[in-house]
Amino acid sequence: MTTVADTVSTQTRRAQLRSDVNLAARVIPTHYPLETFIAVNPLAGLESMPFEQAVRRAGDLYGSPGVLAETTFRELYRAGRITDADLESTLRLRYPTLLDGQPVRMGNRVMTPAQLLRGDLLHGSLAPKPLRRNMTRSEQTAAAVAEQVDAQATKWCAAFFGSTAAGWPMPDHHKGFYHAWRMLAPADHKLSRRVRASLRALPIRADDAALQALDLLGIPEHDRITYLQAHLTRLPGWAAHVRWSAERATGVDLLDYLAMRLTYEAILMSHNSFSATTEPAAIRPSIPSARDRAAALALEWGLDNTGDDIDLSAAARVLSALPVTARQLVWQQAFEAHYRDALLQALAENAAAPSTGRAAAQIVCCIDTRSEGLRRHIESLGEYQTFGFAGFFAVAIRFTGLLGGTPNDLCPVLIRPEHEVVESPLPSAADAAQRVRNGSLLMAGAEAAFHAAKQALIAPFALAEAAGWAAGPWAAAKTLSPLASGELRRRLRDRLAPPAPTVLSINDTVALAHRALYAQVALTTMGLTKQFARLVVLCGHGSVTENNPYQAALDCGACGGQAGGPNARTAAAILNDTDVRAELGTLGIAIPNDTWFVAAQHDTATDGVTVLDQHLIPDSHVPDVRRLAADLRIAGAELAAERCSGLPGGPADPDPARASRHVANRSVDWAQVFPEWGLAGNAAFIVAPRALTRGIDLRRRVFLHSYEADVDTEGGALETILTAPMVVAQWINCQYYFSTVAPDMFGAGTKTIHNVVGGVGVLAGHGGDLQLGLPRQSLTDGRSFGHEPMRLLTVVQAPLQRIDMIVSRNPVLQHLFGNDWVCLVAREGPDDGWQRWTRGGWRRWENTATADDPNPTYQEVMPCQPTA
Numbered sequence: 001m002t003t004v005a006d007t008v009s010t011q012t013r014r015a016q017l018r019s020d021v022n023l024a025a026r027v028i029p030t031h032y033p034l035e036t037f038i039a040v041n042p043l044a045g046l047e048s049m050p051f052e053q054a055v056r057r058a059g060d061l062y063g064s065p066g067v068l069a070e071t072t073f074r075e076l077y078r079a080g081r082i083t084d085a086d087l088e089s090t091l092r093l094r095y096p097t098l099l100d101g102q103p104v105r106m107g108n109r110v111m112t113p114a115q116l117l118r119g120d121l122l123h124g125s126l127a128p129k130p131l132r133r134n135m136t137r138s139e140q141t142a143a144a145v146a147e148q149v150d151a152q153a154t155k156w157c158a159a160f161f162g163s164t165a166a167g168w169p170m171p172d173h174h175k176g177f178y179h180a181w182r183m184l185a186p187a188d189h190k191l192s193r194r195v196r197a198s199l200r201a202l203p204i205r206a207d208d209a210a211l212q213a214l215d216l217l218g219i220p221e222h223d224r225i226t227y228l229q230a231h232l233t234r235l236p237g238w239a240a241h242v243r244w245s246a247e248r249a250t251g252v253d254l255l256d257y258l259a260m261r262l263t264y265e266a267i268l269m270s271h272n273s274f275s276a277t278t279e280p281a282a283i284r285p286s287i288p289s290a291r292d293r294a295a296a297l298a299l300e301w302g303l304d305n306t307g308d309d310i311d312l313s314a315a316a317r318v319l320s321a322l323p324v325t326a327r328q329l330v331w332q333q334a335f336e337a338h339y340r341d342a343l344l345q346a347l348a349e350n351a352a353a354p355s356t357g358r359a360a361a362q363i364v365c366c367i368d369t370r371s372e373g374l375r376r377h378i379e380s381l382g383e384y385q386t387f388g389f390a391g392f393f394a395v396a397i398r399f400t401g402l403l404g405g406t407p408n409d410l411c412p413v414l415i416r417p418e419h420e421v422v423e424s425p426l427p428s429a430a431d432a433a434q435r436v437r438n439g440s441l442l443m444a445g446a447e448a449a450f451h452a453a454k455q456a457l458i459a460p461f462a463l464a465e466a467a468g469w470a471a472g473p474w475a476a477a478k479t480l481s482p483l484a485s486g487e488l489r490r491r492l493r494d495r496l497a498p499p500a501p502t503v504l505s506i507n508d509t510v511a512l513a514h515r516a517l518y519a520q521v522a523l524t525t526m527g528l529t530k531q532f533a534r535l536v537v538l539c540g541h542g543s544v545t546e547n548n549p550y551q552a553a554l555d556c557g558a559c560g561g562q563a564g565g566p567n568a569r570t571a572a573a574i575l576n577d578t579d580v581r582a583e584l585g586t587l588g589i590a591i592p593n594d595t596w597f598v599a600a601q602h603d604t605a606t607d608g609v610t611v612l613d614q615h616l617i618p619d620s621h622v623p624d625v626r627r628l629a630a631d632l633r634i635a636g637a638e639l640a641a642e643r644c645s646g647l648p649g650g651p652a653d654p655d656p657a658r659a660s661r662h663v664a665n666r667s668v669d670w671a672q673v674f675p676e677w678g679l680a681g682n683a684a685f686i687v688a689p690r691a692l693t694r695g696i697d698l699r700r701r702v703f704l705h706s707y708e709a710d711v712d713t714e715g716g717a718l719e720t721i722l723t724a725p726m727v728v729a730q731w732i733n734c735q736y737y738f739s740t741v742a743p744d745m746f747g748a749g750t751k752t753i754h755n756v757v758g759g760v761g762v763l764a765g766h767g768g769d770l771q772l773g774l775p776r777q778s779l780t781d782g783r784s785f786g787h788e789p790m791r792l793l794t795v796v797q798a799p800l801q802r803i804d805m806i807v808s809r810n811p812v813l814q815h816l817f818g819n820d821w822v823c824l825v826a827r828e829g830p831d832d833g834w835q836r837w838t839r840g841g842w843r844r845w846e847n848t849a850t851a852d853d854p855n856p857t858y859q860e861v862m863p864c865q866p867t868a
Contacts, residue, residue, distance in 0.1 A: 039736075363375070421504050688795065738789075
């Protein structure tokens, strides 16, 4: 008979278990599905720790590196990418007193402390690789059981998440993961009868099953969080996606997932014979003492008479300040310093002439690094001004297109959409809109029927017989002539569903006060409050590629991993509204009557820019738009030519016309694994007027956010920039960083063996973990890096006191800047020197860049070892 005390005790244990699961889950990231793939920092749960400590903790949790291998850094040194000056400036930053110490005599030579430490960095024995220390019972004593638990977890997660999209739903899917698994698992005949019998006796509740398994495994309560983390980090990809799904009430949470894993482990361990004694952990290579390192250096340098204890002891005292395990972080800092010093020197020396007179047009691009190239090339063609602003243009919307369907949230994941925006046809275009709907429905229906037939039980055989005569030649055409087949598809689409003129509902459904506030925030934040051009272009971006599961990773992160055209159209509609302009006038922002806001979208795969809603452009501005469109075509072609030399298989030095054809071909080539580099190479985030960067070739490595400190006297705009766009840029930076330094754990492997799981993610091969990060082809071509893994540098031009105030009231910034996840550098004005933010106050930036090495391109100097 169950007593009241028993019931209370059970409820208490359940509540404690849920709390333990929540705490354990902090070490795993969140994994977004492919259709809205959002970059994340896989170590976001460790950002409260200093970066060096966090990567060591990740090594203990995952057994994966947090920086490049020492051998790779040494190759970079030999290639000139890291110099002696970089190493010395880094060592001085870390050990200022030590480097000013007395020289040390080693045999017949006298060595400075800097020379000793540099010699150890270059020649010292390698630090041991990280080892996973936090392990499950089965990992420690029965590796076969641990592998079986992982295999079962992969199988059931793939069935639950992928079955619906595949058209074969998992039975009882609607009742939730644990219930569906509990009903099906006992019928798995690959398991023994005893195991299946135990599975049939499982509790109805997931928390009770997990508690039962923990008891059977003998896990004490004080070790429970650590043990749960050991299970979560075995397959962090699936765990991360479960975490994302739990936040959206999709019928699964981490407790369900852990209950399954723990149950399998407990039952399989109890039904398998193995040694009860824990097997010794992998033997970690011994780390040489400082004295041994000094002796090894003497041998490396061929020094004589080093047997004297005094000589070696003095050298050992210097080397002991730099532990072997800390050397990789010194290399990392020196690697970053080389780029940062050169960038800050170039910014300090830039003397771009201020714009005079009214601009021919003002173009507001997303802060995305790929926009930097477009801005640079369009500015070179005439009196154009460009601005940088987050690509959702301050309008967080849930958008429903003309064809209806499920609305899309077009805003950063940090915020929720505030308004529904619906696309509808102009009253005079009702018939054209109906033709679009009918044609699109016909094409979608044919595609759905084709895919349904492929997934059905018998239909694929009939489909091959009935449609093979057409599918075969079509596949050949797509392979041999991607551009021609892509053009044919476009013409067919335009024939069946020609574009119809439409408008958005924003000005009819959102109150004037809200629309005026959006307009004020956007214009003030980017510093565009006066001297408006006749034409102001709001240019979102997206990427059109073929057969690319990671297409969303190339779209606009500020728009939730989707193209930014609807946001640009929404913002333009607001800013063209006469009532909004009248309200802005009362707030001190006077937009001239002859200024018209135009929406556009930049295709980053082809560098073509499409002007949207051309039917809404007044006749008076049509010539201006035509001139701008022509110049954008020129700028896009020149940018394509610039990019081609860095694209694998691209022409080395093409003319703009040939380059445009080449990138267009890559965009529609279904066999192309390098359609574009995306945000590879991202390294810095600059918050300043365009005058700071105009005229400098930043090589598409920098996020550029416009900011005018004089307009933002209260600091609200700067606070928004640092706590939203800058944080998102840091996520992007960290995902590229960890996908590069730890590709086996935080990357996604090669695209050539990817298997897509129902739109959720990809597997590398036929099973295993859901891949967490970016594919290899987003990071390297196998010969050189596409992305240099370095932490984000944030550069701000604003009063230092204002920055301090913002950091002091935002814990997220204190963690990022104070724990060295992001380096913050600032200056008050153009005539001031750069200052580095530290917890102890601002410190002058020590620049070691030399005039003959202003800013090396990573394509030219990187060696062919992009992984640790």
